[in-house]
Amino acid sequence: MRQTLRLGIMGGTFDPIHYGHLVTAEEALAQFDLERVVFMPTGRPVAKSHQRVTSAEERFLMTVIATAPNRDFEVSRLEIDRPGATYTVDTLEDLHREHPDAELFFITGADAVWEILTWKEPERVASLCRFIAATRPGYDLSRFMESRNGRLVEEKVEFMEVPALAISSTDIRRRVADRRPIRYLVPEAVAAYVHKRHLYAGGAEGV
Numbered sequence: 644m645r646q647t648l649r650l651g652i653m654g655g656t657f658d659p660i661h662y663g664h665l666v667t668a669e670e671a672l673a674q675f676d677l678e679r680v681v682f683m684p685t686g687r688p689v690a691k692s693h694q695r696v697t698s699a700e701e702r703f704l705m706t707v708i709a710t711a712p713n714r715d716f717e718v719s720r721l722e723i724d725r726p727g728a729t730y731t732v733d734t735l736e737d738l739h740r741e742h743p744d745a746e747l748f749f750i751t752g753a754d755a756v757w758e759i760l761t762w763k764e765p766e767r768v769a770s771l772c773r774f775i776a777a778t779r780p781g782y783d784l785s786r787f788m789e790s791r792n793g794r795l796v797e798e799k800v801e802f803m804e805v806p807a808l809a810i811s812s813t814d815i816r817r818r819v820a821d822r823r824p825i826r827y828l829v830p831e832a833v834a835a836y837v838h839k840r841h842l843y844a845g846g847a848e849g850v
Contacts, residue, residue: 648742651681652748652750653680654734655683656684656696656702657702659837663808681718681719684703684718721734735771750775787800
């Protein structure tokens with residue numbers, strides 16, 4: 644019987660959540676033998692403080708809608724309900740207090756991992772979790788090894804190819820603004836929510 648909970652944390656803005664996110668989470672669940680994946684929509688992402696981001700509640704609801712059919716997925720309000728700016732290190736410390744015996748695997752895109760490792764307390768972040776970095780086929784990994792955190796990457800980051808990462812939230816927002824279809828890029832219920840709430844009608848610029 645397994646003694647340690649292997650918990651995946653899927654971090655992201657999810658503006659909107661799409662099939663690339665869901666495929667990535669499902670692949671990580673299988674490849675790394677995770678017990679479940681917790682989707683963690685960002686509250687006030689520091690890296691996007693100068694950009695227009697859909698409200699946290701709208702992004703949270705879209706994430707709940709998208710993940711509801713999968714019993715191995717859940718959605719956390721941890722970052723949304725925390726006041727102030729969102730830092731990964733604070734989220735991981737909160738999760739460790741909540742699950743003191745769990746092994747945490749933070750799942751996100753490779754570029755996002757690289758950015759996190761240049762932000763607040765990267766050594767502390769790396770001590771609290773392992774990273775699963777999702778990449779597109781043919782992605783150049785040299786930037787990770789050549790960065791000042793290259794050794795940290797070698798020890799704490801696992802790379803995972805996900806072809807569906809060609810889907811982009813930015814492209815989806817632009818498609819909505821241009822009145823182009825997003826069917827088969829996002830779950831049908833998410834597409835319905837986007838259109839019902841008139842999200843992204845103002846365009847994707849600056850996001």
